Amino acid sequence: MASIESVSVEDLALTGIPRALSLELHRQLQGILAHTCGSPAHTWQMICKEILLPSHPFPLHQLLYYSTYQNWDGTKMGPPPVWMPSLETARATNIGQCLERHGRELLGPVYKDPITSFSAFQTFSVDNAKVYWSLLLEELAVKFHVEPECVLDTDNLDECPGGRWLPGATLNVAECCLRAHHARKDEDIALVWRDEGKDDTPAETTTFGELREKVSQVAIALEICGFSKGDAIAIDMPMTIWAVIIYLGIVLSGCVVVSIADSFAACEIQTRLKISDAKGIFTQDIIVRGTKSIPLYTRVMEADGPKAIVLPGSGSELAVALREGDVSWNEFLGKALQTDKSGDYKAVPVSVDAFSNILFSSGTTGEPKAIPWTHLTPLKAAADAWAHHDIRAGDVVSWPTNLGWMMGPWLIYAAFFNNASIALYNGSPIGLGFVKFVQDAKVTMLGLVPSLVKGWKRACNGFDYDWSSIRCFSSSGEASNEDDYLWLMGRAQFKPVLEYCGGTEIGGAFATGSMLQPQALSTFSTPTMGCRLFLLDSGGIPLPPDEAGVGEVALDPIFLGGSKILLNADHYDVYFKGMPCFKGLRLRRHGDEFQRTPRGFYRALGRVDDTMNLGGIKVSSVEIERICNIAHPSVLETAAIGVPEAGGGPEQLLIVVVLKESSDAVSNELLKQKFNATIQQKLNPLFKVASVAVANSLPRTASNKVMRRMLRSQFGTLNKL
CATH class of the missing domain: 3.40.50.12780 (ANL, N-terminal domain)
Structure with a gap:
């Protein structure tokens, strides 16, 4: 994809908008580029504010976003910002209002404004938990029937690793x-x-x-x-x-x-x-x-x-x-x-x-x-x-x-x-x-x-x-x-x-x-x-x-x-x-x-244990395998893993199957139907098997535990099947 400076009227028209609109948007885009002087983040913010509408075809949104950040070096800069707060909107937030009232009191002379000082406030909320939570209890208007002895008691962390919060308090x-x-x-x-x-x-x-x-x-x-x-x-x-x-x-x-x-x-x-x-x-x-x-x-x-x-x-x-x-x-x-x-x-x-x-x-x-x-x-x-x-x-x-x-x-x-x-x-x-x-x-x-x-x-x-x-x-x-x-x-x-x-x-x-x-x-x-x-x-x-x-x-x-x-x-x-x-x-x-990226963003890469998220519901691989193992007489054992589609996104359920040696030939599609019917009847009707793969055996540790992480690495995404 070309950089934003190279986007032409024809490129805009190919996204599905009329040519007359393409000419107008191209004119607006040139004005934005002249104003932002090569700052991709600033360019994108102005495109969002002055050009793009919900009614515009999505390919237009994609063209302008990916073209704007075509030359963005994520290895050094982290992921590109798709939204940035203004100081006005930041000051209007709950935290912004709190910091404007108490920022210098809490953070001292280093306090500047809610955006600049947010990370310092987050650190403060951990290092000074008693002060932070006293403030939050007031903000949330929590009503106690019996007031707590203190906000946090950390005298016996061996017995209570998370500390005792609001000890002695009663409320509803x-x-x-x-x-x-x-x-x-x-x-x-x-x-x-x-x-x-x-x-x-x-x-x-x-x-x-x-x-x-x-x-x-x-x-x-x-x-x-x-x-x-x-x-x-x-x-x-x-x-x-x-x-x-x-x-x-x-x-x-x-x-x-x-x-x-x-x-x-x-x-x-x-x-x-x-x-x-x-x-x-x-x-x-x-x-x-x-x-x-x-x-x-x-x-x-x-x-x-x-x-x-x-x-x-x-x-x-x-x-x-x-x-x-x-x-x-x-x-x-x-x-x-x-x-x-x-x-x-x-x-x-x-x-x-x-x-x-x-x-x-x-x-x-x-x-x-x-x-x-x-x-x-x-x-x-x-x-x-x-x-x-x-x-x-x-x-x-x-x-x-x-x-x-x-x-x-x-x-x-x-x-x-x-x-x-x-x-x-x-x-x-x-x-x-x-x-x-x-x-x-x-x-x-x-x-x-x-x-x-x-x-x-x-x-x-x-x-x-x-x-x-x-x-x-x-x-x-x-x-x-x-x-x-x-x-x-x-x-x-x-x-x-x-x-x-x-x-x-x-x-x-x-x-x-x-x-x-x-x-x-x-x-x-x-x-x-x-x-x-x-x-x-x-x-x-x-x-x-x-x-x-x-x-x-x-x-x-x-x-x-x-x-x-x-x-x-x-x-x-x-x-x-x-x-x-x-x-x-x-x-x-x-x-x-x-994953922690440059500039402090985080990406979730999935579970390190043997659970997965299906449609926002966390479920154990063992729960699914227990049901799939009895779904068809040809099945010897199964491994349930979550893998994304090509391009990323939510986990999809993949069942890796080992068949009995004496079993008759059975198609992956039939197994998929059987697994879906059994899972939806016995576990949850919202769960759906996206694909089935047949293997000669499942990878195992020396203690005979199935190495599902190895299977996830092997299949990667559904398009590898």
């Missing part, structure tokens, strides 16, 4: 999300939603006052039904307004949410109910997606779970008959409405270390890790949203997700602690209905997983929707594709995509983007506030912090919100055993492999 994080205060009024909008199929009707809304009333009714009904403080209660339903209300009601009552994704098969539901010892479960009779009706309550019955409270998935009446002992949503809620209790339910105060939510993350043993969130963990989610996603009062936040995955609870706390609204679309997030909802709800922060962007690109032939209200995107769950995200940014007049990488056991991220730093495609620009990360070389030694290189991610263990216990595994063995020490601290294992 659901109460913090709901209460009125100086920055949130009862009449402010809490929820904006729309049902699929009603895409031309106005979006519906619920105020914070109405939300608090509905959440109180749930908490009262739970109490009347005999649930008590500390009881685990599951939610297995789509991310609707009622799911949000039920979630907050469970937490407000001092009970513990058990998160179960609505896509799980009965056996997976059963496993999670058993591990958590759930005393009850909220679910729907069916899930309606377009013309399809997907049974959900049936799976809960097959899981032989506890007492179920069943909501209608469509209309006001249930579409199924309930088993003995289960109750309908109307009957359940009626228990609260029939009492003489009025006003707000008084939140049950609990210790900051009490469980609020039990979530599940795939391990490498076939059984999901049960990770409890305490009442501290949501503060990490809310703080990340404040500091990095810049969520604030008046914002509308949308993130297509589910309460079964950490981003569901994250969304609730990220929005409500920061006095923003949540936008929920009850339907498929891939189609034009959701795209239009983003426009109509005036979403300001749109979260996603990369596979959604591919769906939107296919659905949007041209782009006739107004996403100008968006201030930023955020991407989590899997590796992203640069071209896809260039397309995405172009839909919202080149607003930044903040990559966000962490885990359920963190309650948020350890690496992310920032509205105060230049952003590059598919990269992270900073460790999160309050977090220090290390890249370990092959010998387990941390690379120098300013040195480019590749290594396994390890974390400084002292950060607020990190897990301290697993319900079904040894927490120390999983996260600390065998890890190196740094300045007397044993580092915390994470398991991702990262």
Whole structure:
């Protein structure tokens, strides 16, 4: 591709725009080049501002971006910036306003402005954690019933490697999300939603006052039904307004949410109910997606779970008959409405270390890790949203997700602690209905997983929707594709995509983007506030912090919100055993492999262990292999690995198969069909095998462990098959 100076009128016309427009854009481009004097970053910023529109064909965006950075030396300069903050926008952010008020007090005379001093503030947030988190607790308007003895106690790091945060404090994080205060009024909008199929009707809304009333009714009904403080209660339903209300009601009552994704098969539901010892479960009779009706309550019955409270998935009446002992949503809620209790339910105060939510993350043993969130963990989610996603009062936040995955609870706390609204679309997030909802709800922060962007690109032939209200995107769950995200940014007049990488056991991220730093495609620009990360070389030694290189991610263990216990595994063995020490601290294992580029950007290179991300869901290779090994009588053994497509992007599932010697000939396509049918029936209907490769044997270590990393290296991308 030619450099930007060499782009001609003919080159512009070949992207699919009329010749008259090509002439006009070429004239504008020449003016920009004369003004920017050879600075690629400045040139690109002006092209975004003065030339490119969401309605322009994507090949035009690609031509101008790649031509601008044709001569960019990434080996010395790192990845090229695709978005750069102005000082005006930086000062308007949450961190910018904080630094303008307290910058000199916190950082001393070196403080200059929010952009120049951001990295120094990030370092300060780690080195002076007590000061930083005292500031954040005030910003988030956290209400304690009993004030903490201190912010952080590090007296016994051998017993508690992450330190004791806010010791002695009691609070209720659901109460913090709901209460009125100086920055949130009862009449402010809490929820904006729309049902699929009603895409031309106005979006519906619920105020914070109405939300608090509905959440109180749930908490009262739970109490009347005999649930008590500390009881685990599951939610297995789509991310609707009622799911949000039920979630907050469970937490407000001092009970513990058990998160179960609505896509799980009965056996997976059963496993999670058993591990958590759930005393009850909220679910729907069916899930309606377009013309399809997907049974959900049936799976809960097959899981032989506890007492179920069943909501209608469509209309006001249930579409199924309930088993003995289960109750309908109307009957359940009626228990609260029939009492003489009025006003707000008084939140049950609990210790900051009490469980609020039990979530599940795939391990490498076939059984999901049960990770409890305490009442501290949501503060990490809310703080990340404040500091990095810049969520604030008046914002509308949308993130297509589910309460079964950490981003569901994250969304609730990220929005409500920061006095923003949540936008929920009850339907498929891939189609034009959701795209239009983003426009109509005036979403300001749109979260996603990369596979959604591919769906939107296919659905949007041209782009006739107004996403100008968006201030930023955020991407989590899997590796992203640069071209896809260039397309995405172009839909919202080149607003930044903040990559966000962490885990359920963190309650948020350890690496992310920032509205105060230049952003590059598919990269992270900073460790999160309050977090220090290390890249370990092959010998387990941390690379120098300013040195480019590749290594396994390890974390400084002292950060607020990190897990301290697993319900079904040894927490120390999983996260600390065998890890190196740094300045007397044993580092915390994470398991991702990262690249640090020149100028301090980071790229995620995938897992170093045997798990993968499929559509934003982390899953163990062992879980998939256990199912594929019995999918067809010709299969001797399998290895499941995640590999990207050519050009990068989300991991695709590749099954490497060893066949029995005595087996009849069987095609790869038939095996692929069998694997897909079995995985979707027994594990998760959202998982899909992209390709199958047959091998004579699987590479193994001396201790007979399958070397999946070698297979990933062998196949590299799907186009190598």
